[in-house]
Amino acid sequence: MTSGKLKYLIVSINLALFLGSCTEKDKPQPENEFRINFVHTVNNINAEFDEMIYTNAAGNQYEVTEIMYFVSDLKLHKSDGQIIEPATWDDIHYIDTNIPSTLEWLAGKNVPQGVYDSITFTFGISEEKNQSFMFVNPPEVNMAWPEVLGGGYHYLMLNGWWKDLNQVRRPFNFHLGIGQIYKDNSGQVPDIIGFIHNNFTVRPSGDSFSITSGQTNTLEINMHIDSWFDTPIVYDHNTFGGAIMQNQEAMHVGVENGKDAFSVRKK
Amino acid sequence: MTTARFLRYHFRIISLVFVSACVILSMEVTAQQKDSTIYLPGIEVTGNSMIRNMPAANISQTRISQQTSGDLGEILRKESNVSGIRRGGYAIDPVVRGFRYSQISVFLDDGIHIEGGCPNRMDPVLSHIEPELIRQIQIIKGPYLLEFGPVPSASIRLVTRPDETYFSKGFTLNSISGYDVNRNGIKQHLALSQSGEDYFFKASGGFKSYGNYTDGNGREWNSEYHKKDIAVDAGIKAGKMGIAGFSYKGAFGSDVLFPALAMDELTDNTHIFSAYLQPTRKIDSRPQVSASVWHSRVYHLMGNKFRPQYSQVVPPLAGIMQAEASASTSSTGGRIGIHYLKGKTELKHGLDFRSTGKDGTREMKMIMNMEGQEFTSVKRFNLWKDARINNMGLFTTTSFDLQKINISASARVDFNLYSSGDTLTIATSEKVWFDSKPGSHLLFSGAVNASIPTGQNSRLIAGIARSQRPADMQERYLKFLATGYDRYDYLGNPELKPETNIQTDLIFEYSPDKMKFHANIFRSVISNFIAGTLLPPSVARPVSQGAPGVKQFNNLEKAEFIGFEASFAWEPVKNAQISIASGYTYAWFHSVEKIIIENGGIAGIENLTNDPLPEMPAFETEINLNYEFRKPKIKSNLGVRMVSSQNQISDAAAEEKTPGYILADISLIYAPVRVLTIQAGINNLFDKAYYDHLNRKIIGQSERLYEPGRTFFVNVFFSINRK
Numbered sequence: 001m002t003s004g005k006l007k008y009l010i011v012s013i014n015l016a017l018f019l020g021s022c023t024e025k026d027k028p029q030p031e032n033e034f035r036i037n038f039v040h041t042v043n044n045i046n047a048e049f050d051e052m053i054y055t056n057a058a059g060n061q062y063e064v065t066e067i068m069y070f071v072s073d074l075k076l077h078k079s080d081g082q083i084i085e086p087a088t089w090d091d092i093h094y095i096d097t098n099i100p101s102t103l104e105w106l107a108g109k110n111v112p113q114g115v116y117d118s119i120t121f122t123f124g125i126s127e128e129k130n131q132s133f134m135f136v137n138p139p140e141v142n143m144a145w146p147e148v149l150g151g152g153y154h155y156l157m158l159n160g161w162w163k164d165l166n167q168v169r170r171p172f173n174f175h176l177g178i179g180q181i182y183k184d185n186s187g188q189v190p191d192i193i194g195f196i197h198n199n200f201t202v203r204p205s206g207d208s209f210s211i212t213s214g215q216t217n218t219l220e221i222n223m224h225i226d227s228w229f230d231t232p233i234v235y236d237h238n239t240f241g242g243a244i245m246q247n248q249e250a251m252h253v254g255v256e257n258g259k260d261a262f263s264v265r266k267k
Numbered sequence: 268m269t270t271a272r273f274l275r276y277h278f279r280i281i282s283l284v285f286v287s288a289c290v291i292l293s294m295e296v297t298a299q300q301k302d303s304t305i306y307l308p309g310i311e312v313t314g315n316s317m318i319r320n321m322p323a324a325n326i327s328q329t330r331i332s333q334q335t336s337g338d339l340g341e342i343l344r345k346e347s348n349v350s351g352i353r354r355g356g357y358a359i360d361p362v363v364r365g366f367r368y369s370q371i372s373v374f375l376d377d378g379i380h381i382e383g384g385c386p387n388r389m390d391p392v393l394s395h396i397e398p399e400l401i402r403q404i405q406i407i408k409g410p411y412l413l414e415f416g417p418v419p420s421a422s423i424r425l426v427t428r429p430d431e432t433y434f435s436k437g438f439t440l441n442s443i444s445g446y447d448v449n450r451n452g453i454k455q456h457l458a459l460s461q462s463g464e465d466y467f468f469k470a471s472g473g474f475k476s477y478g479n480y481t482d483g484n485g486r487e488w489n490s491e492y493h494k495k496d497i498a499v500d501a502g503i504k505a506g507k508m509g510i511a512g513f514s515y516k517g518a519f520g521s522d523v524l525f526p527a528l529a530m531d532e533l534t535d536n537t538h539i540f541s542a543y544l545q546p547t548r549k550i551d552s553r554p555q556v557s558a559s560v561w562h563s564r565v566y567h568l569m570g571n572k573f574r575p576q577y578s579q580v581v582p583p584l585a586g587i588m589q590a591e592a593s594a595s596t597s598s599t600g601g602r603i604g605i606h607y608l609k610g611k612t613e614l615k616h617g618l619d620f621r622s623t624g625k626d627g628t629r630e631m632k633m634i635m636n637m638e639g640q641e642f643t644s645v646k647r648f649n650l651w652k653d654a655r656i657n658n659m660g661l662f663t664t665t666s667f668d669l670q671k672i673n674i675s676a677s678a679r680v681d682f683n684l685y686s687s688g689d690t691l692t693i694a695t696s697e698k699v700w701f702d703s704k705p706g707s708h709l710l711f712s713g714a715v716n717a718s719i720p721t722g723q724n725s726r727l728i729a730g731i732a733r734s735q736r737p738a739d740m741q742e743r744y745l746k747f748l749a750t751g752y753d754r755y756d757y758l759g760n761p762e763l764k765p766e767t768n769i770q771t772d773l774i775f776e777y778s779p780d781k782m783k784f785h786a787n788i789f790r791s792v793i794s795n796f797i798a799g800t801l802l803p804p805s806v807a808r809p810v811s812q813g814a815p816g817v818k819q820f821n822n823l824e825k826a827e828f829i830g831f832e833a834s835f836a837w838e839p840v841k842n843a844q845i846s847i848a849s850g851y852t853y854a855w856f857h858s859v860e861k862i863i864i865e866n867g868g869i870a871g872i873e874n875l876t877n878d879p880l881p882e883m884p885a886f887e888t889e890i891n892l893n894y895e896f897r898k899p900k901i902k903s904n905l906g907v908r909m910v911s912s913q914n915q916i917s918d919a920a921a922e923e924k925t926p927g928y929i930l931a932d933i934s935l936i937y938a939p940v941r942v943l944t945i946q947a948g949i950n951n952l953f954d955k956a957y958y959d960h961l962n963r964k965i966i967g968q969s970e971r972l973y974e975p976g977r978t979f980f981v982n983v984f985f986s987i988n989r990k
Contacts, residue, residue: 088803088805089804089805090803090805091804091805092804092805133631133633133644133810136631136810136811136812136814137809137812137813137814138585139583141584141585141586141633141812142583142584144585144633144635144644146635146637146642146644147643147644148644149642151644173638243638245638
């Protein structure tokens with residue numbers, strides 16, 4: 001091969017390798033969506049915050065300032081026993097009445113169409129998943145539950161005020177999380193000898209609903225705030241005081257009352 | 268009033284005097300017609316015949332020493348189509364033709380590898396070597412230089428090793444001092460050497476202490492850094508074998524601030540040992556043997572102790588958050604090669620070995636006050652656990668003439684083994700996402716370059732290369748750290764396949780009398796491109812504060828890079844040179860995922876096709892005007908850097924456009940006596956407030972980190988030699 005031919009061969013190979021490209025952008029079609037809206041009511045009326053206008057079953061006058069909580073492991077149940085877990089993307093959702101964007105949850109996409117009998121979810125986070133430092137960013141990080149008290153995160157922060165027996169306005173932090181067992185019920189951190197995971201499964205009351213393909217399907221989950229202090233056990237702030245993080249008995253009442261504190265309806 | 272404050276206060280006066288001096292001196296340009304040294308930075312390439320056939324650039328020791336900055340990354344950024352990622356005031360991470368991180372092989376001499384400790388790349392390889400120790404930097408813009416280890420998509424070779432010119436010099440003292448007004452930064456480096464006919468010994472050391480810089484808007488950025496270094500070189504003439512030598516380099520950084528990262532560097536200690544046998548005689552048919560062994564180790568400690576959330580509750584946080592991470596790395600290797608002529612064909616063969624290990628831990632502490640009590644929660648976990656990557660390679664290169672065409676060809680094969688002692692397993696019912704089991708890859712790389720004369724003063728160079736890059740320590744084994752530009756936490760992937768790069772270059776050079784023209788176009792196609800893809804929060808949640816989610820390194824189908832470099836240099840009159848150099852790269856993914864954000868949270872992903880790669884440098888042009896006066900002996904330089912806006916941005920990465928900017932730097936070098944040279948200048952003459960497209964955002968904000976504003980600098984070089 002002569003130098004000239006070799007020269008053209010090399011250059012031709014190089015030029016050939018430069019060819020071919022395009023830069024047009026294609027976007028796929030959006031998917032089917034399943035959303036949940038969270039609302040909060042007292043006596044079936046939308047809650048008004050920072051107003052001392054409510055009275056619970058124990059006769060405590062109270063007001064609510066804010067509510068923060070986690071729901072997780074959402075399941076949709078069909079009458080034939082089939083269970084769908086729509087939240088394949090994120091199985092833990094944080095709700096904060098101070099942050100409106102958290103009141104809407106894109107819980108899943110492409111949920112099979114059909115009629116669903118009910119839903120269930122874990123209130124809080126399951127023992128397996130509730131690990132310290134799992135959340136590092138606000139707002140979820142602010143739900144951290146101290147390591148010495150069991151670690152992980154609060155399931156619920158329901159904060160407000162009540163009037164005590166002397167009509168003095170006092171703060172309450174109705175907080176649920178991992179409970180502690182204290183030696184001789186001392187309530188002192190060094191005496192902790194065990195923990196109780198207080199997360200629980202909720203099956204909200206409500207009618208069956210249908211999921212339709214090709215559209216956004218929205219459910220509304222209603223937290224009946226008054227129910228935390230009633231049914232099946234009457235909760236009295238004057239009995240348990242303002243802080244219950246280290247009071248497993250009070251938290252247990254909260255757990256029992258919370259199981260029927262939710263209802264659901266199709267929007 | 269401190270010196271810095273004084274100089275800042277009188278800056279306008281100083282600038283006026285300085286610029287006036289330059290203008291007055293420039294008026295003599297046409298009158299000066301004496302001999303001078305031609306200096307053509309845009310196209311300066313040296314080295315052996317093989318490197319001369321590659322798309323390459325060279326930065327000499329003189330040019331390095333005359334830079335204001337003590338940061339090699341900043342020095343490299345002045346090269347055509349070479350950029351850098353700025354995260355703070357120091358350790359700019361180089362980007363060559365859009366390639367970055369492990370896509371660029373950065374090494375010392377004949378393959379000395381340094382494994383940085385920081386997963387956030389506070390300490391890229393270049394930050395472990397002080398500029399004063401470097402004799403030359405070779406940048407090879409493609410996978411062509413295969414004789415010094417596996418090459419992904421570009422090489423940066425730092426030549427530090429003494430050669431035969433170090434002998435018979437007697438006693439030498441070299442001192443470099445510098446002061447930077449903007450940063451109130453001072454540097455001092457001292458080198459002492461003694462050599463005879465058969466031996467040399469050199470010891471050097473120095474420090475740099477730079478404060479925060481101020482941008483063109485007058486805003487001060489937390490960007491201080493402090494470094495110390497020490498180095499020892501010794502060698503003897505080993506008869507016909509050449510030079511037998513030993514070298515140690517130590518670099519020690521402390522309190523290096525990175526406003527674009529969640530933590531700052533608290534300590535970074537580097538030790539590099541090497542012993543070598545280096546031939547010095549001219550190549551002939553008798554094989555020359557070169558051999559070396561080396562060991563490098565790095566200890567890196569970072570934390571957030573300089574951040575407000577370390578000591579106080581910063582809303583919206585409800586507690587104090589303290590974080591610290593440390594990493595220890597080591598790399599050990601060796602190389603043996605033979606080099607000879609067979610007829611007129613130049614041949615090199617050899618083998619090399621490298622074993623790199625990395626260990627790292629992280630501690631997070633949250634201090635909360637709840638219901639009147641203070642609670643502290645602490646968590647410690649591994650970043651890496653006994654992670655190790657071993658690489659053994661065989662290489663061969665040849666260079667010969669086929670009639671008038673000079674052809675050079677290289678090939679190498681690497682056996683790459685990796686393992687980790689980590690016990691983390693992330694698995695769901697559908698798949699195993701992370702399981703650090705060991706594995707291996709066999710990698711094949713090859714390159715051919717042909718130089719074709721097209722006239723008396725011109726030539727055409729064609730190059731084609733294929734290279735394979737195995738995943739690095741970070742991509743394979745990292746656990747939950749925000750290492751990318753996007754603030755997501757990243758998770759390694761032990762199952763990664765190697766990236767394969769097929770690159771072609773076409774270079775045209777033309778050098779008529781007193782002119783040089785150089786143009787290079789290239790195309791690079793990378794398959795199995797390693798990049799992060801989002802993991803569902805149900806699989807992994809972020810651990811780093813500020814990280815919106817977790818991405819795992821995965822192989823994307825393909826990415827393509829296409830671009831050019833062009834330069835022109837001219838000596839219009841004696842002692843005067845003008846050079847212009849431009850470069851640009853456009854790169855895109857064939858297919859990439861885009862994260863859908865809804866209500867401030869991650870709602871899912873969608874796939875985009877042909878989306879530009881993020882963090883690609885904008886088109887830029889550098890113009891340099893040099894004039895050398897003979898009486899008084901002064902060299903002057905006016906540099907103008909023009910960078911266009913970057914509008915080719917990644918939709919998938921939600922990148923934002925970056926406006927262009929124009930900068931001017933001016934400097935004078937004056938040598939009143941043989942032993943003393945003084946350099947003074949002004950960088951960013953017009954105090955432009957700007958940021959580069961590759962500058963990271965400030966942590967927790969959408970604002971980009973600005974570059975330094977105007978600064979006045981002085982360097983003093985002092986040299987004594989007594990035989």
